[in-house]
Amino acid sequence: MNNDINLVCEAIREARGIVLTTHTSPDGDGIGSQIALYHALRDAGLKVYMHNRDGVPRIYRFLENSREVTQGERFPHADEVDLIISLDCGSKTRLGMPDSFFEGARLLNIDHHASNKRYGDINMIHREACATGAMIYDLIRHMDLLLSKSSADGIYVAVLTDTGSFHHPNTTPEVHMMTAELIRAGAAPWPIAMEVYESGSRARLALLCDCLETLEIRDGGRSAWLCVDESMYRKTGAIEEDTEGFIDYGRGLEGVEVAVLLRQERDTARWKVTFRSKMQEDVGALAGELGGGGHRHAAGCLLSGTLDDVRDRVRRIVSELFA
Numbered sequence: 001m002n003n004d005i006n007l008v009c010e011a012i013r014e015a016r017g018i019v020l021t022t023h024t025s026p027d028g029d030g031i032g033s034q035i036a037l038y039h040a041l042r043d044a045g046l047k048v049y050m051h052n053r054d055g056v057p058r059i060y061r062f063l064e065n066s067r068e069v070t071q072g073e074r075f076p077h078a079d080e081v082d083l084i085i086s087l088d089c090g091s092k093t094r095l096g097m098p099d100s101f102f103e104g105a106r107l108l109n110i111d112h113h114a115s116n117k118r119y120g121d122i123n124m125i126h127r128e129a130c131a132t133g134a135m136i137y138d139l140i141r142h143m144d145l146l147l148s149k150s151s152a153d154g155i156y157v158a159v160l161t162d163t164g165s166f167h168h169p170n171t172t173p174e175v176h177m178m179t180a181e182l183i184r185a186g187a188a189p190w191p192i193a194m195e196v197y198e199s200g201s202r203a204r205l206a207l208l209c210d211c212l213e214t215l216e217i218r219d220g221g222r223s224a225w226l227c228v229d230e231s232m233y234r235k236t237g238a239i240e241e242d243t244e245g246f247i248d249y250g251r252g253l254e255g256v257e258v259a260v261l262l263r264q265e266r267d268t269a270r271w272k273v274t275f276r277s278k279m280q281e282d283v284g285a286l287a288g289e290l291g292g293g294g295h296r297h298a299a300g301c302l303l304s305g306t307l308d309d310v311r312d313r314v315r316r317i318v319s320e321l322f323a
C-alpha cells in the first residue's frame with residue numbers, strides 16, 4: 001500500500017498542471033473526492049483544475065468551488081495539464097471522455113471499486129476503503145497537505161454517501177475515527193445532511209411517486225424492481241440525477257435481498273441498471289456478468305434495448321442468485 005501511495009505522491013509533485021475528474025453521472029464520492037483534493041493541492045500551490053463529463057449534480061453544488069468544475073466532452077485547459085487524476089471510477093470508458101482528453105498526460109487512477117480495471121499509468125486501488133474520499137483523506141495526511149474545511153466537507157460528503165449515511169458494512173471504527181477528524185476540521189454534519197438529503201425538488205418527489213408505482217416484487221419476495229422511463233422525466237420535469245436514492249425504497253422492504261432500478265438514459269435506447277443488496281448477495285459480480293461493475297452491495301451496468309428485453313435479461317440473472 002505504501003508503495004502505490006508513494007508513486008501517487010511523486011506523480012503529483014512532478015506535475016506541471018493537474019486535472020481532477022470522476023465518472024459520468026457523478027455521485028457524492030466522486031464529487032466530494034474531487035473537491036477535497038482540489039483544495040488540498042491548490043492550497044499547496046499546485047496548478048489544478050476540475051472537469052467532469054456531466055458536471056456537478058445540484059445537491060453537491062454547496063461544496064466550495066464546485067462551480068469551478070467545467071463540463072462536457074472538451075476540457076478547456078488541456079494545454080496546461082500533464083497529469084489527469086481519475087477519482088472513484090472503475091473503468092476508463094466510464095469517465096465518458098474522448099481519447100483526445102488523455103493525450104499528452106499521465107493518467108493516475110485512484111479508486112476503491114473491486115472491479116477497477118487498472119486503466120491508469122499509475123493505479124492506487126484500495127478495495128477495502130469505504131469511499132474514494134477516505135483514500136483522499138489518507139493521501140492528504142501522507143503528503144502532509146492542509147485539511148481545510150473545504151476539503152473536510154468534500155471527504156465528509158464522500159464518506160456519508162458511500163456508507164449510506166454510515167449504515168453499510170463498510171462503516172468501520174476507523175471510518176468513525178476519520179469522520180471525527182473531519183468534523184474537527186470544520187465539516188458540519190447537519191448542514192451537509194440538509195443539502196444532500198433534505199433539499200429535493202417537487203419535481204423529484206413527483207418522479208419518485210411515478211417510480212414507486214412501478215414496484216414489482218419477484219423471486220418469492222426477495223427481489224424488488226423499480227423503473228424510470230423517459231415519459232416520467234417529461235411528465236414531471238425531473239432529471240436523471242433526481243433518481244439518486246430511489247432504489248433504497250426497494251431495498252428497504254422487509255424480506256427483499258436485492259433491489260433493482262432500471263433508468264432510461266435521456267434520448268437513447270440505453271438503460272442504466274442499478275443493483276443494491278442487503279447481506280449475502282454479491283451484486284458486484286452480478287453486474288460484472290452484464291458488463292458493468294461495482295461493489296458487493298452496490299453495483300450497476302448499462303444495457304441497450306427495449307425495456308422488456310433489458311428487464312428480461314436482468315430478471316434471469318437475478319433469479320439465478322436465488323435458484
Ligand SMILES: [Mn+2]
Nearest residue numbers: 029088132162
Ligand atoms: Mn465510491
